[in-house]
Amino acid sequence: MSVLALDRVTYTYPGAVTPALSDVTLDVAPGELIVLAGGSGSGKSTLLRAANGLVPHFHGGRFAGRAVVAGMDTREHGPGELAAAVGTLFQDPETQVVMGTVRAELSLPLENRGEAAPAVARGVEEVALALGIAPLLDRPTDELSGGELQRVALGAALVGRPQLIVLDEPTSQLDPVAGDELIAVLRRLGEDFDTAIVLAEHRLERCLPFADRAIAMRSGRVVCDGPPAEFLAWACAEAPELATPGARLLFGLGLSPAAGVKAARSALRSRGLSVGAQGPSPGEPRRPAGEAIRFDRVWHELDRGPAILRGVSLSLGAGERVALMGRNGAGKSTLLRHAAGLLRPTRGKVQSAGRVALLLQNPTDYLIHDRVEQEASVGALATVGLGDPALRGRHPRDLSGGEKQRLALAIVLDGAAGESQEAVVVCLDEPTRGMDRRRKDELAALLCELDGAVLVATHDPEFAAAFAQRVILLADGAVIADGTPSEVLAGGTYFATETARILGGVGGALRPEEGIALLTAGSEVPA
């Protein structure tokens, strides 16, 4: 018997003309881990919301077809009743944690079900141990980091032992290490408790190796449903934006795409395409003409707290594009705030050759006007690709996520009124959160076109490889690596692209195209 069965489900949001889900039919068996792929607006989130009953009970709209979750028809049972069978984890942990302490947060779903105090205590204890959050139980939720909050939210989704868990981009705010840990926990849940998992993600390379099935969606329809290898073969042929870097590498070499580093290496070896163990070749260091910004032994020490930055010294050349990477809490955002003058160093100094523009994590915070054209000048809008007059008349909050991001970038790039003061450094803090690959590629292209130096804090090695000329790795407030993308991203495990991991860092190849060129060059390929 399936845990989730959708039978010809079609759903249209209130006020919308086109349906968000069109004639969707699928079954999810107990213990299955299913990855839901698709671009922004393809219907992934709506499908998850149809599974937990928010569609149609919370959002309203027109619903046709039948969705049955653990034997309950979602038309007859609301999200409150379905919560006993379905656990849900959304993208933003901040808005799904509602209680003051972790213990209270984990207790809430069980208390809602009317469980007695001993059963609540036991459930909380078990889920805390399973997720490794027992030390957090008495911590206030507003003190937790993003990764910790996401784990707590996952705990709240799991505490009632649901048969099905639906997750909407749960790793988008996590660093690679925390993201991998979360995926591993999900895999274990399926194996240990037979919990079915439906996971919507953009960074497919992270979760496809652990998946039983992958479902691709486009315009609200299921366009592919099969095992990961089958899905990747389809993606390489039909939807390249959904193909993982490893799949693109294999496909480019004429091999059948495989999910995961291990399978890809095996495929390469089977064709005699394995490369020898060789460290990354150092790239040619770029010598920028002038200096755009300099951090001189910058410390940021919290009053009665730890030091967030510990004597950071570095400089960016004019027009240089730099990716700043590191775990959550490594000090990336703090460094960007120092660059823009939002914070002052407790020791050391920051000197820039002119204005520093900073785009923080949430672009919506920048939007305060009623029309797009009021937010930034025509020139700045054109620079970020929002020059369309029809777009300029729209309300900023009605724009898509990617358009909001670009509008916020236009706002910070725009010179002060009447001064046309161009930014010499543009800093962006995690600009790719929740972005699909097409939008990431567009952003990378846009950053490459900017005149000023670019400093981007990101967790996404693929994005860093796409735009950066230099990568700086921070750990515990100090610079631990600073070099060309090939030097920094080819040799690591977590902060490495999938291509680099498959090739073991050989030749410093980071992107599939570079890997294909390396493997087909002949010299390093033992045929």
Place this chain on the structure above:
Amino acid sequence: MSYRRRASPLHAARAAVGCAYCLSLLVAALVLSAPVALGAVLAAIAGAAVGAKVGREVRRAALFAIPLGLAVMAINALVVRDGLTVIMRLGDLPVFGQTDITLEATVSGAVLGARAVALILCGALYTAAVDPDQVLGLFRRFSFHSALTATLATRMVPVLSRDARRLAEAQRCRPGPPPSRARLVRAATAGVLDRALDVAAALEVRGYGAARRAPRGGAPPWSRHDLAFSASAVAIAVLAVGGRVAGLLPFSSDPALHAPVRAGGLAVAAGLLVCALLPFADRRGIGR
């Protein structure tokens, strides 16, 4: 909003007991008027704050409460015409008219001010040392949905203040003149509505819509700290009310000041202090 679980006997006590303890100090501040007794209550609150390791939070509240108490005293001295002992003649003042400051009005104002300070500090002690989630859990027995709504309102305060900080930071990143306050308020309001929708959706999928009342029973056993603070709360209330009823702490300020310090009164004040602080002496099993 400032609750943090700390290794202290008061934090180790259950919320109901913590509430009762703070309430007993509040009752003592309300029913006793003799300066020596109010002084003992204030000292008890300060000592409890130190014992519960929330001295900083209570001191922060005191920075607001003490000026307020002084203002109450000054206004009372200026406005109240009772009392026979004139200590200052201010003559004919606008608004106040002929104004004589009397010792009685000044002292009664000081008592009112000290009481206000005690009430505020008691509130600060409660906020910093009693788990709000547990308190709301107590109310859930009577009205589950109301209690959860109150929890959410409490939770939204730090979330929204973080949002406001973020919004302010983003506006600092905008080049050019800062936007008008009205425009910022509109933007913040739109953000709050988005937040509220997200939180409502999260609550729905946590089963809030189908919330049922938990069966009774199964409460954790009473710890030594539960017992000690319960006994302390009862003793403080009995001493305060008993002292007042027995007239051990007389105080009047009209027509003349009458606040004799007798052995019985001193015993009540000392008893209050000892009863309030004694539970903090036992520090076994306070960590978690």
